Amino acid sequence: MKSCRIAILGATGAVGRTMLQVLEEQTDWPVGPVKLLASPRSAGQTLMFKGQPLTLEAVSEDSFADVDVVLGAVENELAKRWAPVIVNAGAVFVDNSSAFRLDPDVPLVIPQINPQDIRTHQGIIANPNCATIIALMAVAPIYRLSRITRMIVSTYQAVSGAGAAGLAELKRQIAQLEAGQPASAETFPVQIAYNLIPQIGGFDEQGYSSEEMKLQNEGRKILHDPALRVSCTCVRVPVLRCHSESITLETEREVSLDEVRRAIMEAEGVILNEQPYPTPLACTDQDTVEVGRLRRDLASEQGIALWCCGDQLRKGAATNAVEIVRALWQGQEI
Ligand SMILES: NC(=O)c1ccc[n+]([C@@H]2O[C@H](COP(=O)([O-])OP(=O)(O)OC[C@H]3O[C@@H](n4cnc5c(N)ncnc54)[C@H](OP(=O)(O)O)[C@@H]3O)[C@@H](O)[C@H]2O)c1
Missing domain, CATH: 3.40.50.720 (NAD(P)-binding Rossmann-like Domain)
Incomplete structure (x- = not known):
């Protein structure tokens, strides 16, 4: 070749x-x-x-x-x-x-x-967008069991998602605060060190940020499912690398947790980690997306809740x- x-x-x-x-x-x-x-x-x-x-x-x-x-x-x-x-x-x-x-x-x-x-x-x-890749890698094995009709997603996105400048900003702010100086914010809208920022990208007229709309818009195109509904809250967290996501989804047909576990274990590029759960540090510099905290959604008959982490610079x-x-x-x- x-x-x-x-x-x-x-x-x-x-x-x-x-x-x-x-x-x-x-x-x-x-x-x-x-x-x-x-x-x-x-x-x-x-x-x-x-x-x-x-x-x-x-x-x-x-x-x-x-x-x-x-x-x-x-x-x-x-x-x-x-x-x-x-x-x-x-x-x-x-x-x-x-x-x-x-x-x-x-x-x-x-x-x-x-x-x-x-x-x-x-x-x-x-x-695709990095948070979209990580979420879809986690839920695609479930989607193959039954169509997913809706998803509620909260993301916990690392500073390196904003590039080399985002990474440098967290490190600089920690050093400034440790030295007793005020933290200067240049890349993020407010201080990210020891904080959370519920904004990634600009807001639209409905109040969603540009990052929050990507999961629905890109998810529909990748899954070839224009009816997929996703409501998302994207949060920047003071983590250097790897995005984490809390996902609650509803399937068209009721699927058991055993079926979901088997589907995730058989899927390429995804690991089921229930010992005890995935974390961004443990997923750093690896290509697989880890899924854990698998459980039934207490607020919906057909619902499943899970947690996933993936290195957004690698698989994302x-x-x-x-x-x-x-x-x-x-x-x-x-
Ligand atoms: N960071 C993530 O986790 C992530 C994940 C998925 C997708 N993305 C997307 O990937 C792209 C790159 O993101 P990043 O995080 O790697 O950004 P970054 O760390 O800020 O890197 C930006 C790159 O663009 C180059 N550049 C800037 N101005 C240029 C110019 N006038 N001509 C040619 N090159 C120029 C820079 O080169 P110099 O060093 O010479 O300025 C640098 O190599 C973005 O579209 C981002 O949305 C990022």
Whole structure:
């Protein structure tokens, strides 16, 4: 099999660096050469890949002529700016921003759930929102037992979900407070150290934040179920890495907890952890989503409640994107 030439656009960021790490770990398909792209601020710096320093380049119109796939790890406006250049150069753009996720011409893919959608791409494939990937990895085994009609979700999202700057802000604020100084808030709307912030993204006219609407909108597209109803509260928590979610769902047919346990244990990419339960620290730097605290919902006949944790930089972003590329490459559908 010929080698897949990959560029990472946004290679210095929280997601971009994790992509490089995940690519380094690939052993069963041929990856490389790898090109690192970022802003002019990073040009000339190096990052290590397979024991060798790779030099970062400032992204330009000529960056994509010699690559098969571009892994996107930049904000929406930059993804929109470079997508046509990438596609015109003949490469496939696997994008982590939300710029193209709801575009009907762009497949939105979690390879363990809707791999068939990869084949419909026209040059761009979108990686879903990180909290959406983690929630759907946990509930898809249940959905395969019976359609899920509604979900109530509360998220507990790590600071690295806001990128390298979010991670730096929590560490800086803790140091400032320990030194007796006031904590300065730049990335988050208020102090995150020793606090919780019930806002991720801007609010709409109904009072939901942009992050809260992603689970319903993206969940409908991934599950091919336009009637799925999700009501979500997204909270930023002072955790470095890994998103956690409390999910209460209702199924069309009543399913037993034993059926659910078996379905989760048999599903790819998910682990049932009831000894005693998943935590973000224990899930850090792993690709599997852990599910625990499985119980009947006391407020609904057909309801099930669960808790799940997943590393949002790996399965919520870099790993999912690399899995898409691997599936594409092995199917040679580029
Ligand atoms: N963090 C997460 O958990 C997560 C999860 C899923 C999806 N995402 C999405 O993934 C994308 C990247 O997020 P992130 O958290 O990795 O952000 P980040 O840590 O802030 O990294 C941003 C990247 O964009 C690059 N960049 C900034 N301005 C640029 C320019 N003018 N030209 C080229 N590159 C430029 C930066 O390069 P310089 O260092 O040179 O500035 C850096 O590599 C976003 O769309 C985000 O919504 C993030």
